[in-house]
Amino acid sequence: MRLSRYFLPVLKENPAEAQIVSHRLMLRAGMIKQASAGIYSWLPLGFKVLRKIENIVHEEQTRAGHIPMLMPTLQSADLWRESGRYDDYGEEMLRISDRHGRDMLYGPTNEELITDIFRSHVNSYKDLPMTLYHIQWKFRDEIRPRFGVMRGREFLMKDGYNFDLTKEDALHAYNRHLVSYLRTYERMGLQAIPMRADGGPIGGDYTHEFLVLAETGESEVFYDSQVTDLTFGDREIDYSSVEQCQSVLEEFTSRYARTDETHDPALFEQIPEDRRRVARGIEVGQIFYFGTKYSEPMGATVQGQDGKPVPVHMGSHGIGVSRLMGAIIEASHDDRGIIWPEGVTPFHCGIVNLKQGDAEADTACDKLYAALTAVGLEPLYDDRNERAGGKFATMDLIGLPWRITVGPRGLKNGVVELTSRRTGESEELPPEEAVKKVAEIYRPHHQAAPHWEPMAKGSFHTWL
Numbered sequence: 001m002r003l004s005r006y007f008l009p010v011l012k013e014n015p016a017e018a019q020i021v022s023h024r025l026m027l028r029a030g031m032i033k034q035a036s037a038g039i040y041s042w043l044p045l046g047f048k049v050l051r052k053i054e055n056i057v058h059e060e061q062t063r064a065g066h067i068p069m070l071m072p073t074l075q076s077a078d079l080w081r082e083s084g085r086y087d088d089y090g091e092e093m094l095r096i097s098d099r100h101g102r103d104m105l106y107g108p109t110n111e112e113l114i115t116d117i118f119r120s121h122v123n124s125y126k127d128l129p130m131t132l133y134h135i136q137w138k139f140r141d142e143i144r145p146r147f148g149v150m151r152g153r154e155f156l157m158k159d160g161y162n163f164d165l166t167k168e169d170a171l172h173a174y175n176r177h178l179v180s181y182l183r184t185y186e187r188m189g190l191q192a193i194p195m196r197a198d199g200g201p202i203g204g205d206y207t208h209e210f211l212v213l214a215e216t217g218e219s220e221v222f223y224d225s226q227v228t229d230l231t232f233g234d235r236e237i238d239y240s241s242v243e244q245c246q247s248v249l250e251e252f253t254s255r256y257a258r259t260d261e262t263h264d265p266a267l268f269e270q271i272p273e274d275r276r277r278v279a280r281g282i283e284v285g286q287i288f289y290f291g292t293k294y295s296e297p298m299g300a301t302v303q304g305q306d307g308k309p310v311p312v313h314m315g316s317h318g319i320g321v322s323r324l325m326g327a328i329i330e331a332s333h334d335d336r337g338i339i340w341p342e343g344v345t346p347f348h349c350g351i352v353n354l355k356q357g358d359a360e361a362d363t364a365c366d367k368l369y370a371a372l373t374a375v376g377l378e379p380l381y382d383d384r385n386e387r388a389g390g391k392f393a394t395m396d397l398i399g400l401p402w403r404i405t406v407g408p409r410g411l412k413n414g415v416v417e418l419t420s421r422r423t424g425e426s427e428e429l430p431p432e433e434a435v436k437k438v439a440e441i442y443r444p445h446h447q448a449a450p451h452w453e454p455m456a457k458g459s460f461h462t463w464l
């Protein structure tokens with residue numbers, strides 16, 4: 001992409017309405033525009049990151065054996081009457097009636113809809129276990145939408161639902177989700193800590209929230225500092241292995257880590273004082289096991305081995321896809337702007353031409369652009385007729401992790417400059433070497449997962 005041809009409406013001034021840094025930077029970097037309270041348009045740069053986050057979620061879900069699908073945003077109230085939640089859910093549910101006076105709602109979550117699909121088509125224990133998921137817009141009429149995409153009214157969520165014959169199988173599904181989530185967040189450059197939580201309107205008392213520690217987080221959290229030493233890394237997991245998933249769950253949840261809703265001061269006191277931490281966190285996901293809470297009232301049964309109908313054991317598992325963008329920025333920025341982790345960056349590498357219009361510099365940039373594209377990377381080339389300072393400021397603001405700077409002086413010596421956004425360190429090297437180095441940096445991300453839908457082989461380009 002050439003910046004002169006792109007739509008990147010950056011703001012020079014800090015928008016007054018933004019209270020936290022991620023909201024401020026998303027507005028300044030031209031990623032989102034508020035359409036109405038808690039509802040946003042995703043401008044091209046923001047949309048690109050959203051798709052990257054979504055792709056990682058898809059890749060890790062399909063890796064865990066979960067099946068992608070898509071359900072609608074608008075749902076009939078009838079299903080929610082069956083589960084009893086139409087009355088229970090309260091004012092957060094946006095209720096609509098259609099021209100025939102039928103009660104509809106904009107889905108805040110999908111337990112009822114998925115249970116209806118399941119009961120219509122699945123009859124036998126032989127079809128289990130099964131986990132279906134989708135990534136779809138949700139609406140919750142939050143009383144105080146704030147912090148940009150962090151607490152929106154319309155937001156993108158991955159929600160997955162497991163159907164199992166027994167509680168034991170459903171707990172394996174729960175553990176499998178926990179493992180896949182650890183991998184998912186780490187690929188986005190985040191540490192998200194599973195913490196004991198409260199079931200809320202979804203239900204069940206077997207639930208963990210995943211929290212990214214951040215001063216601006218809305219949840220108060222209490223934990224043993226040892227939990228922050230844990231990383232999932234690149235370990236290979238057999239998701240069908242009950243033992244392997246269970247042992248990861250134990251490793252990541254055996255130390256004290258709770259949100260304020262489940263915090264137990266007496267238990268907390270038992271941790272050595274120097275390891276006790278009270279902090280704030282951003283909830284980027286939550287997993288639930290709730291047994292037969294929906295299957296029983298809605299009649300979602302399968303024939304067991306003895307031929308008798310049994311209600312299935314279920315759980316649901318959510319990731320805040322759009323909220324994650326805010327969380328990533330909260331965790332990774334400096335006073336000049338965003339610093340994208342390689343896994344979710346909207347473009348892999350910026351190219352800054354210090355002397356636009358200089359034949360040699362222009363040619364060198366075009367060549368770099370072609371070479372980066374040829375190895376499957378997506379560069380953003382700042383080809384505008386602007387001062388170098390302005391170009392650097394834009395690149396720093398939008399946060400591409402790598403930048404190649406091209407100018408007549410360097411070219412005389414046969415070199416360009418490769419700069420890391422994170423460390424600020426630069427090195428001079430021949431253009432081919434710079435391309436090789438950037439390709440090498442992205443290789444692990446390139447190989448991270450089998451793609452969940454057709455994409456050009458050996459290419460980073462998603463379907464965007």
Ligand code: 5CA
Nearest residue numbers: 109151152155159283284285286317318320323
């Ligand atoms: N049905 C279950 C799991 S699929 C469910 O709805 N869980 S949830 O309520 O915990 O939501 C899942 C995730 O969506 C949360 O962890 C959070 O990251 C995100 N989320 C929830 N409300 C909002 C909101 N108002 N704005 C942005 N993200 C939100």
